[in-house]
Amino acid sequence: MTEVPTYGMLINGESRETGEWLEIRNPQDDSLAARVARGSTAEIDEAVTAAKRAFNSGVWSKRSPVERSRVMADIAEKMAERIEDLVHVEMIANGATVRQATGFHVGIAIQHFSYFAELAGTYEFETALPPQTYPTLGQNIIRREPIGVCGAISPWNFPLVLTLWKIGPAIAAGNSIVVKPDEKTPLSLLEFGRIAEECGLPPGVLNIVPGEGVDAGARLVSHPDVGKVAFTGSTEIGREIMRSASDTVKRVTLELGGKSPSIVLDDADLQLAVDGVLFGCMFYSGQICESGTRVLVPDSLYDEFVERLVRRAKTIKLGPTDDWETDLGPIISAKQHQRVLDLIARGEDEGAKIVLGGGVPEGDEFRCGFWVEPTILTEVTNDMKVAREEIFGPVLCVLRYQDEDEAVEIANDSIYGLAATIWSSDNARALELAEELQAGTVWINDHHQVNPAAPFGGYKQSGIGRELGANCLDEYTETKTIYLDLSGDLESRPYDLLLSHDEE
Missing domain, CATH: 3.40.309.10 (Aldehyde Dehydrogenase; Chain A, domain 2)
Known part of the structure; x- marks a missing residue:
């Protein structure tokens, strides 16, 4: 009898078990394909704490964009080396055929993550505006800075590629991230987590907590230390996420249903x-x-x-x-x-x-x-x-x-x-x-042509925001304007609009 493989969740670079398990069933014959440690509210809290600590330490967030790009490129290369392993776990969890899993579920995931790796090194994190001359001479600098801790809730149909649409931009921008994969298909994400840390992604930057949406997912969305949540799934659940996220006014990206x-x-x-x-x-x-x-x-x-x-x-x-x-x-x-x-x-x-x-x-x-x-x-x-x-x-x-x-x-x-x-x-x-x-x-005259350089998302109740595209890191950054005065003396300032009288 073949032993069923077991997987721990990934928190702060460690494989964790809770004593409770999710059963991963193979849709082809309903056989037990694997067991995965089940996370809940407590594990989400631990993962967010680890992500926040990693972000504040600067071990990833303060690295140069070029350094982050290099690590991400290594991850994509390692994924290509292990494509057969990734295809296997994708197939046994979500029922994709070997042709579909190789060419689309995993093949496109590698291509898209490579694109995010490139963006990490080319994205304009800082832009200087033309000097202003009125009311005084000055310089405005626009900075795009990482949000901090991001959350991702991913679906069962394309668990690897659609989650990398969230992980890739998030870490490219310098964030840490906590992922709650769908409880039916977490295997390829857990394999990805191993690959990422082998390639030098610091512990705590990526945390993966499989679990049910009603506890693990709900806590991730409502957690006050999570500044942004990205979700792919049904429109019904998307509405619930919007309502919950509004309590802490966190940013959301929602890629929801369709009837194309x-x-x-x-x-x-x-x-x-x-x-x-x-x-x-x-x-x-x-x-x-x-x-x-x-x-x-x-x-x-x-x-x-x-x-x-x-x-x-x-x-x-x-x-x-x-x-x-x-x-x-x-x-x-x-x-x-x-x-x-x-x-x-x-x-x-x-x-x-x-x-x-x-x-x-x-x-x-x-x-x-x-x-x-x-x-x-x-x-x-x-x-x-x-x-x-x-x-x-x-x-x-x-x-x-x-x-x-x-x-x-x-x-x-x-x-x-x-x-x-x-x-x-x-x-x-x-x-x-x-x-x-x-x-x-x-x-x-074609279908399913998803180009990582082209924004993807929907009108109406198909979602909010866009994933992919050259500006996809915008969704994972805060915009800061820094003004530098270049006039150099008091007389050139417009302070007389308020202070028109000399001191007595």
């Missing part, structure tokens, strides 16, 4: 659009916040497009996640599995037609674990629950539209505004249409 539309125009390359729409929706079983789960198709193309979608989607292969031939893996958990199936049934009850999938795939290998077939629903209208709620499963809703104005109206008729996609052979037309969409990212 893919608009197929009547001049689209249909072969490209079909493959692109399926990639946009089905990749990682639709468990991505910016998945294109609503495809809007002109009435004139509707039947043909649906026929092409179904034919192509039938080629998607489900199977063991460690098989390089497997295209699609399982849903993350039993709870989410049931929710997806319930929403499919609700869609059918509301009048949608299941033209592909809709249930658990056949075969002995799918009897255990949390499997859902690639599912396509047609005759969906935008008032149906499946068109309005984030399903987080491999479920594509196909909607009709008559003209571009109606397509824009349907696309924007959502509480979300994270991303959108346009499929067209006319670039000018697509660019013009992109201006009408209420979304933080609009892809034209």
